[in-house]
Amino acid sequence: MKKILIPVLLFMASFVNAQNPIQYLLIGTYTKDGKSEGIYVYRFNPNRTEATLMSVAKGVSNPSYLAVSKDQKYVYAVNEDHGDNGGNVSSFALDKTKGELKFLNKQPSMGDDPCYVAVDSTGKNVIVTNYSGGNVVVFKTNDDGSLQPVVQNIMHDGYGVNVQRQEMPHPHSAMLSPDEKFLFVANLGNDRLYRYGFDAKDAANPLKPLDPPYYELPDNSGPRHMCFGANGKFLYVLNELSGNIIVYAYDNGKLTEVQTIASDNTAGKGDKGSADIHATSDGRFLYTSNRVTQNDIGMFKVATDGKLAENGHQAVGAHPRNFMIDPTGRFLLVASRDANSVQIFIINKNFGILQDTNIKIDVPQPVCLKMVPVK
Numbered sequence: 001m002k003k004i005l006i007p008v009l010l011f012m013a014s015f016v017n018a019q020n021p022i023q024y025l026l027i028g029t030y031t032k033d034g035k036s037e038g039i040y041v042y043r044f045n046p047n048r049t050e051a052t053l054m055s056v057a058k059g060v061s062n063p064s065y066l067a068v069s070k071d072q073k074y075v076y077a078v079n080e081d082h083g084d085n086g087g088n089v090s091s092f093a094l095d096k097t098k099g100e101l102k103f104l105n106k107q108p109s110m111g112d113d114p115c116y117v118a119v120d121s122t123g124k125n126v127i128v129t130n131y132s133g134g135n136v137v138v139f140k141t142n143d144d145g146s147l148q149p150v151v152q153n154i155m156h157d158g159y160g161v162n163v164q165r166q167e168m169p170h171p172h173s174a175m176l177s178p179d180e181k182f183l184f185v186a187n188l189g190n191d192r193l194y195r196y197g198f199d200a201k202d203a204a205n206p207l208k209p210l211d212p213p214y215y216e217l218p219d220n221s222g223p224r225h226m227c228f229g230a231n232g233k234f235l236y237v238l239n240e241l242s243g244n245i246i247v248y249a250y251d252n253g254k255l256t257e258v259q260t261i262a263s264d265n266t267a268g269k270g271d272k273g274s275a276d277i278h279a280t281s282d283g284r285f286l287y288t289s290n291r292v293t294q295n296d297i298g299m300f301k302v303a304t305d306g307k308l309a310e311n312g313h314q315a316v317g318a319h320p321r322n323f324m325i326d327p328t329g330r331f332l333l334v335a336s337r338d339a340n341s342v343q344i345f346i347i348n349k350n351f352g353i354l355q356d357t358n359i360k361i362d363v364p365q366p367v368c369l370k371m372v373p374v375k
Contacts, residue, residue: 028368035364054099074145078114086111129171158190178232186223230283234306243272285352335366
């Protein structure tokens with residue numbers, strides 16, 4: 001097994017409680033260049049400061065985004081491909097004793113290039129956005145975690161002003177509200193943030209369009225990923241094209257815009273490539289990734305009214321497509337796709353700035369990171 005040791009002195013400066021559990025780090029990748037073999041599973045131990053490769057789920061085509069069921073028994077991966085029925089979505093059972101993923105089945109996603117997958121807390125609904133298909137689909141799951149065929153298929157329409165990137169609708173991510181009564185879908189292609197009522201028990205139509213069905217964003221925004229703040233009162237939407245974050249106050253399925261702030265603050269109005277966004281569990285800090293004009297992590301302080309204040313930028317490897325904050329809240333891991341590595345940073349608990357450990361986990365084309373407790 002391959003182990004990656006992280007300098008102890010760096011971690012002593014940001015103490016990790018010995019009670020924090022060891023995690024499995026799941027890494028989704030692009031396999032289309034032939035270098036990656038699938039989904040990589042590492043054992044990540046913050047107390048002993050090491051990452052150990054446990055297994056690779058091979059033969060999985062372009063598992064570019066992952067979702068883990070609440071009971072941590074099952075993992076779902078989009079297969080970001082084209083085909084007669086679009087791409088596919090694959091299901092796996094997670095063997096925690098071995099740190100291995102066991103393939104269960106796959107189903108057509110009914111649209112090209114599925115790029116995001118989410119699973120509700122019941123584990124019975126798996127929601128997928130098809131970037132090039134322009135649609136959002138819902139799968140039901142079987143008792144063994146495997147996927148049934150699509151039960152609901154919602155097509156989006158419209159386009160945006162950016163003729164290269166917004167020639168058609170491109171739904172990019174889907175996020176359930178904290179109470180799971182609503183679902184929001186960010187559509188990069190038509191500058192809309194869609195909202196749906198969500199009923200996990202509905203067998204055929206768990207998503208219900210609301211009135212109004214969507215919020216309009218400024219032209220050439222390109223909404224991509226989003227996250228709720230720790231208290232669930234604010235939704236933060238990261239826009240790939242404009243490089244802006246739009247802050248919304250959230251109340252029972254309704255959004256009210258309160259701020260727009262730059263994630264990528266370089267000059268120009270082109271494709272900024274802002275990609276991913278996450279807030280800390282204590283609600284004090286928020287981070288974004290920027291890929292095109294900057295290869296960095298944007299750092300922000302969060303005020304009590306939900307508004308953001310820029311807190312600097314941390315340079316990272318080429319094309320930071322996705323990142324995550326580990327469950328301890330001490331570490332931020334960045335999947336730099338074109339650098340073929342996952343970088344590990346310490347989060348300063350007082351100021352929110354990042355400290356580079358200078359440690360990289362070498363993984364071909366990493367694009368998604370998830371963690372699951374070993375126990």
